[in-house]
Amino acid sequence: MDQERIAQLAAVQCAIAACVRCVDAGFLAEANPIFRGHAAHRNMIVGQAPGPRAHLSGVPWSGASGTLLRKWFAGAGFDPDHFLNDWYFTSLTKCFPGKAKHGAGDRAPSAAERALCRTHLDAEIALVRPQLVVTLGRLAADALIPGARSMTLRGLVGSSFTVDLGYGLVTLVPLPHPSGVGRWLNDPANRALVDRGLAHVATFRGDEGR
Numbered sequence: 001m002d003q004e005r006i007a008q009l010a011a012v013q014c015a016i017a018a019c020v021r022c023v024d025a026g027f028l029a030e031a032n033p034i035f036r037g038h039a040a041h042r043n044m045i046v047g048q049a050p051g052p053r054a055h056l057s058g059v060p061w062s063g064a065s066g067t068l069l070r071k072w073f074a075g076a077g078f079d080p081d082h083f084l085n086d087w088y089f090t091s092l093t094k095c096f097p098g099k100a101k102h103g104a105g106d107r108a109p110s111a112a113e114r115a116l117c118r119t120h121l122d123a124e125i126a127l128v129r130p131q132l133v134v135t136l137g138r139l140a141a142d143a144l145i146p147g148a149r150s151m152t153l154r155g156l157v158g159s160s161f162t163v164d165l166g167y168g169l170v171t172l173v174p175l176p177h178p179s180g181v182g183r184w185l186n187d188p189a190n191r192a193l194v195d196r197g198l199a200h201v202a203t204f205r206g207d208e209g210r
Helices: 003-017 052-057 064-075 080-086 111-128 138-144 188-202
Strands: 043-047 088-091 132-136 161-164 169-175
Touching: 003 111, 043 111, 043 138, 052 064, 064 080, 064 188, 088 111, 111 138, 132 138, 138 169, 169 188
Parallel strands: 043 088, 043 132, 132 169
Antiparallel strands: 161 169
16 A cells, blocks of 8 residues: 555545535535545445434434445445445535425535535545445436436436546446435336446455455
8 A cells, every 4th residue: 555645645634624615605504524434445435415413423324324325235245344444435525514495305515515525525536546436316426427417317327337537447336315305216116226236336345445
């Protein structure tokens, strides 16, 4: 492992932990960046933003969505007891954006918030250099998969994409957000697409870089 890269990632993580960009811009009342991982990780999960449980606990995917995510990955052969140690966890924005003003669920971070946080994500990817990136939700897929904005979620989920992220070719596997709020997963055909996507993820089992 490149010691310089380890040190650079540690510096980036310190900068993320201290970041108050969205507070200064008036988007958030408080900053509490949530992420987890180290430079040896070979696989990365990129979500939209932390949820309320993660905001309180400091642990990524510690709410109901995380329970379903663990179930998905256990079905793909990953040990659920090692879930938090097997992946680098990050997101488009690192802080809980608050509850949605109308309807259930959390507020989606705005394009301006995502832009403020994008340099953090780009630095994490460049320094971790994952071989596999699993995107969770529409926004994460749109941010990292070329052409994703012109595709439906059904057109994305179930497939894998080979993308050059600057340090080499990387496999990106888009999955829906494992939230109980949306109805997308209620359709058996959509759940079958998730299973196809997880089959792509399963091919990377055993090379997690703990």
